[in-house]
Amino acid sequence: LARRLRDGGAEAPLLIFPAGESSKTRETKSALEDELFGLGIDRHAAIVAVGGGVTGDMAGFIAATWHRGIPVVQVPTSLLAMADAALGGKTAVDLPGGKNLVGAFHQPTALYADVATLGTLPEAEFVSGFAEVVKSAGIRDARFFSWLEGSVGPLLDRDPEALEHAIGRCLEIKGRVVVRDEREAGTRAILNFGHTVAHAIEAASGFTIRHGDAVAIGMVFEARLAVDATGLPPAHARRLERLLGDLGLPVTWPESLDLDEVVAATHRDKKSRHGRARYALPRGLGRMLPGDEVTVDLDDETLRDVLDGRAK
Numbered sequence: 001l002a003r004r005l006r007d008g009g010a011e012a013p014l015l016i017f018p019a020g021e022s023s024k025t026r027e028t029k030s031a032l033e034d035e036l037f038g039l040g041i042d043r044h045a046a047i048v049a050v051g052g053g054v055t056g057d058m059a060g061f062i063a064a065t066w067h068r069g070i071p072v073v074q075v076p077t078s079l080l081a082m083a084d085a086a087l088g089g090k091t092a093v094d095l096p097g098g099k100n101l102v103g104a105f106h107q108p109t110a111l112y113a114d115v116a117t118l119g120t121l122p123e124a125e126f127v128s129g130f131a132e133v134v135k136s137a138g139i140r141d142a143r144f145f146s147w148l149e150g151s152v153g154p155l156l157d158r159d160p161e162a163l164e165h166a167i168g169r170c171l172e173i174k175g176r177v178v179v180r181d182e183r184e185a186g187t188r189a190i191l192n193f194g195h196t197v198a199h200a201i202e203a204a205s206g207f208t209i210r211h212g213d214a215v216a217i218g219m220v221f222e223a224r225l226a227v228d229a230t231g232l233p234p235a236h237a238r239r240l241e242r243l244l245g246d247l248g249l250p251v252t253w254p255e256s257l258d259l260d261e262v263v264a265a266t267h268r269d270k271k272s273r274h275g276r277a278r279y280a281l282p283r284g285l286g287r288m289l290p291g292d293e294v295t296v297d298l299d300d301e302t303l304r305d306v307l308d309g310r311a312k
């Protein structure tokens with residue numbers, strides 16, 4: 001890509017940082033900014049983010065603050081980034097105690113997703129990306145959900161047509177939500193289904209569990225919460241769990257994790273208000289709570305019961 005840009009007459013220096021969530025830090029951002037300064041990059045430049053969600057969040061946040069903001073072009077190369085992270089304008093870095101706590105809204109000028117790049121994505125990373133795909137269907141589109149249930153084979157075989165359909169549908173769904181509520185004043189919070197528990201799992205694991213894997217586990221347990229809290233039909237919760245399992249995603253509690261730590265971590269979630277954890281819960285496959293108040297708060301005991309496997 002850099003060569004093509006140079007062939008087209010652009011200067012295209014390449015900045016690289018170590019892969020992984022552990023790099024999504026203020027320290028990496030500072031180091032990259034020092035490099036930009038050394039290269040003499042001014043406010044007439046644009047940043048092209050080529051990589052997974054970590055790269056997109058990092059490059060997007062640097063672009064948001066470099067000379068008070070320069071354009072960013074997202075070129076996602078992981079399934080998770082194509083289907084979710086690269087669109088919507090959320091950029092951030094993590095603090096040691098919590099994910100995405102320092103960041104900015106900065107919409108990409110353009111987004112190019114080429115499924116051919118997924119050919120080299122390691123299997124575990126590929127599979128984890130399906131969590132956000134299932135989430136998109138689960139919050140907005142029961143027909144897409146059924147299509148996913150019938151397309152597990154081709155999707156796992158990385159069939160380009162199946163992947164393009166799935167990613168395209170996710171981008172349409174997310175695009176529509178973000179256009180209605182860019183800054184998450186209300187309805188955008190539906191994109192957080194599964195994420196209250198997921199972020200708590202990630203924090204309690206010291207960020208060693210992949211985001212997508214944590215989202216899959218988070219959706220399974222939040223769907224169980226939804227059965228009582230919003231009247232989600234238990235059969236819908238079971239279909240969700242089955243589809244995630246069929247796609248090779250984790251659906252059970254990681255034994256290494258301390259339950260109390262996870263429950264405590266739900267309070268550090270950005271949605272948390274007045275000390276009560278909040279959840280974006282579906283009331284049916286493809287249907288979230290209507291209106292602007294799309295999250296509900298639940299007490300710790302309710303969560304603990306479900307995590308403990310004591311609730312149905």
Ligand SMILES: NC(=O)c1ccc[n+]([C@@H]2O[C@H](COP(=O)([O-])OP(=O)(O)OC[C@H]3O[C@@H](n4cnc5c(N)ncnc54)[C@H](O)[C@@H]3O)[C@@H](O)[C@H]2O)c1
Nearest residue numbers: 019020052053054055077078080081085090117120121125
């Ligand atoms: N901004 C948002 O709205 C948003 C939404 C969801 C997730 N996220 C963030 O995205 C991150 C997770 O993204 P991710 O799952 O892409 O993880 P990642 O960026 O860490 O990528 C996963 C791994 O795959 C490698 N990789 C990426 N593309 C590859 C390719 N084509 N071939 C070979 N290797 C490749 C990466 O180098 C990395 O080792 C998290 O930090 C999460 O918070 C952001």
Ligand SMILES: [Zn+2]
Nearest residue numbers: 132195211215
């Ligand atoms: Zn996510």
